[in-house]
Amino acid sequence: MSRKTTVSTPAITRRDFINGVLVSGATGIMEGQARAAGTAGIAPPARTGMRGSHPGAFEAAHALRDGTVPAHRIRKTGEVYDLVIVGGGLSGLSAAHFFRKYAGADKKILIIDNHDDFGGHAKRNEFSVDGARMVLNGGTLEVESPERYNQWARMILDDIGVDLDRYLKENAPNESLYSSHGMGPGLFFDQETWHADTLVRSAVGTENCLNAHALQHAPLSRHARADLMRLLSARQPDYLHGRSVAEKKKFLASISYPDYLSNWAKVDPSILWFFRKAGSGVFCVGSDTLPALFAWTLGLPGFSGLGLGDVPEGLLADLPGGQHGRQKESGHSVHFPDGNATLARLLVASLIPAATKAHTQEDMATATFDYAALDRARSNVRLRLGSMVMNVAHDGAPDQARQVSVLYTAAGDGSPTQYHQVQARQVVMACWNMFIPYLVPTLPETQKKALAYGVKGPIVYVNVALRNWRAFEKLGVSEIRCPGMYFDEISLAEPAALGGLSLPSDPDRPIVIRMIKTFSVPGLSKREQYRAARGMLLGISFETFEHEIRNQLQRVLGAGGFDATRDIAAITVNRWPHGYAYTYNSLYDPAEWVFTETQTRPCVVGRQLFGRIAIANSDAAASPHTDAAFLEAHRAVTELLDAGQYPFVPTVPGNAADTHTNEGKM
Structure with missing residues (x-):
């Protein structure tokens, strides 16, 4: 290949890049540099400061603005995989699980993710304060509406050893913890x-x-x-x-x-x-x-006199997630101490056994992972963190190519000097829909447009480790809504226990609290508000967040004796500029997209198989829920297998064989 040869990447306007893809700016880069020394040797879940889409996770994406990658900077690694998965969140991890289950455990799989930890939005935050070990979710909160989980999501839970009934039974006594303190x-x-x-x-x-x-x-x-x-x-x-x-x-x-x-x-x-x-x-x-x-x-007030009757039972119940606003709410949800990071950890333990000695649901509470073991050559499944995929292209015409080339670079390098290329028989794009058109520029224009439609909702989960929770008890509150303040709500960690983790019943002991921030720009459509909010969020430094956290906690809890200087032990800001998957909304979207399962929905048009490249993520279901991520992973894998690449796909009783082709049988 000539030194002048280049690998084309899609043209991206400045506005598209800032509003539609990613931006970090100088603030994020400086924060990443300033904290690099402080995080060395610390396991990713225990790192504090700016997390979520953290500094160092996406700066390399800026190189896409240049439009081309010089060939002399590309190093072909010689690695060839049966499957490369772009994205190490729950959908990407479950795609690896389904592929091994159906195509064989001997198949070679590489999962590439730009963050320093696996799980995507299912992040875990850990704290150690005054001898107490505490965890809380940094993103995905819970297993919502488990009785509505599709058969593939239930299969995942069963395969990795999740027992929700056992967990709920063991935690039943904990449900009254705060009320027993008069809160x-x-x-x-x-x-x-x-x-x-x-x-x-x-x-x-x-x-x-x-x-x-x-x-x-x-x-x-x-x-x-x-x-x-x-x-x-x-x-x-x-x-x-x-x-x-x-x-x-x-x-x-x-x-x-x-x-x-x-x-x-x-x-x-x-x-x-x-x-x-x-x-x-x-x-x-x-x-x-x-x-x-x-x-x-949703049960909000103001409708009791309208005679609307009960919310229909089972309306669109075959769609994933709680489907808030479109059907009757389900009975309960299940929150592990670290949210659905427990599921991500179980998946990684199953895919890469050498990464941890822990394997059971209860083990995950205090399990340690050897991150160096995630990407070893002798492993059939490899997980490559801190790597930003830049380009995915068939080696030839999509309908004739026998391999796909995947180009990536170090995620934290704002001006990459070296790119790496691996080959795959097949690829699953388990990253954000809106980013896929830039990574796979040869996609049909109609599909690109559909993928770009669903703008993700920005959200911030802040976890604050406190040395005690006496102020909450004195004030008689366990969760506080704050509609007019910087953060929408403040709440003590859910009273959940798992394995060696339990929440302290003594208010003099340390605890973690959660603060949530969302953004609104009234007057704009929902999608435009998300774009505007993303720019706002990425312009906020950790120092600003810290100031607002301390100020709000002092104002809200001060009357209970809270002292922000004395009582705050650590702060982790989980920043998600691309947070929840876009859900259709009857104020802005066609009614048939909102209330039916029509094939014309952008999420359906966008997720179509493209040669040897399939798409799996919660965006593909227009639902931000975990069962959506699992469902779409199963569809993507079976689409690839049904294309004739491997000899068989095991059948499951019922309509399993049709689920990836018939929208109405999800």
């Missing part, structure tokens, strides 16, 4: 809105503070209090009188929840403050993008 939910009224900082707490045993008992101390005018109590009443007027139930539902799907409250329920304007972030924990944005129909199905 319940709280609501914080900020002085910027209400002239004085005021913490209001609900009675023990209640699920939220929107009730008469809690609101008797709220700083509301007489008129506003009456309006809010009317909104919470089970006997409200019919604000949409004269319409049929079908007409009401159709209308509610077309207006936002704040619009409904203001113009139809006609509540005092100050009441909208209570609901400004309604649904943000699911949709990563403010309530101005929440359809009123979604608000009804």
